[in-house]
Amino acid sequence: MVIDVRNTYETRIGTFRGAVDPSTTAFREFPSWVDHQFQLVKMESHQSDSTADNISELKETQIQEPKRLPRVAMYCTGGIRCEKASSFLLSKGFKEVRWKLNSDHFKGLVYHLEGGILKYLEEVPRAESLWDGECFVFDKRVSVEHGLVQGTYKLCYGCKQPVSDADMEAPEWEHGVSCPHCFSMKSDEEKERARARQRQFQAWGIIGGPDKGRRDPAKSSSKQ
Ligand SMILES: [Zn+2]
Structure with missing residues (x-):
């Protein structure tokens, strides 16, 4: 699961393909979205059959246990909001893994896009990019595209x-x-x-x- 940690006025002009948009209007709404989102996951209980004498089946259940919380990758504009979002998720029992640029972006055990969208747009050419649209920035440019060219x-x-x-x-x-x-x-x-x-x-x-x-x-x- 890839989560866009930004707000709706940012996600509506550009996001990574396939990302989940929590549709927050301010970052302070993010924690309650997480609670709501992952409570559903928590409620999934393992059907433990106590009479099962099949050891390999038992082992499988044990191995699957840590998967209760899904793998989550997050990104934001410059990486700072992800720091806050990360520490919140860590407090909820998630394990931290840094999301390295130029690795297998969406498939690995990932957590946090270092340097944010801006670093990605700066380094990844449009032809290889998973980014659609423009990235809202908090300065005079308003939005930027690949290569950090001023947007429209x-x-x-x-x-x-x-x-x-x-x-x-x-x-x-x-x-x-x-x-x-x-x-x-x-x-x-x-x-x-x-x-x-x-x-x-x-x-x-x-x-x-x-x-x-x-x-x-x-x-x-x-x-x-
Ligand atoms: Zn307005």
């Missing part, structure tokens, strides 16, 4: 989620205010506040703008 998504400043060109054609799209993904979740009051903020941003350039607090990359690199 833009950001909705209303919800900080990625939007496609098609999203921006939708009637729910209003620059700086809402997109099809957040339109129905925002009250008229919130939209009005966002419009005011957007007007302020257009007038002053910086206040509350999307680039607030961003470092000048030229400056910070020259210091080092």
Whole structure:
């Protein structure tokens, strides 16, 4: 089982083929998803026939015992959320195995994609890749593709989620205010506040703008 540890606004623009999407809207929902997901596995009880005198059958049962928890591979954007997810699963009795890049990605006893999707996209060429779509990143690029080339998504400043060109054609799209993904979740009051903020941003350039607090990359690199 391969689990995408990221949230829905990330998984909807790209995932590894065949991965399970827990459909979380925030990482804090992940532990309860795990509890729910693997409780079902826990309830599977072994039919132990006490009258069985077949030793090989008994042995088989014993060998199968540790398989109660399935093999799980996890990945996230840069590997950090997997560290948290890993320690949670370890606390639930899972055994840790590092998931090495360029090994048999989805078949081995695997646990955690080191360096995350970003390292994978950087190193694995598109032709050999199991990745579909784009990877949402928390910087100005919004999304990246293979080779870490900037992707096609833009950001909705209303919800900080990625939007496609098609999203921006939708009637729910209003620059700086809402997109099809957040339109129905925002009250008229919130939209009005966002419009005011957007007007302020257009007038002053910086206040509350999307680039607030961003470092000048030229400056910070020259210091080092
Ligand atoms: Zn939005």
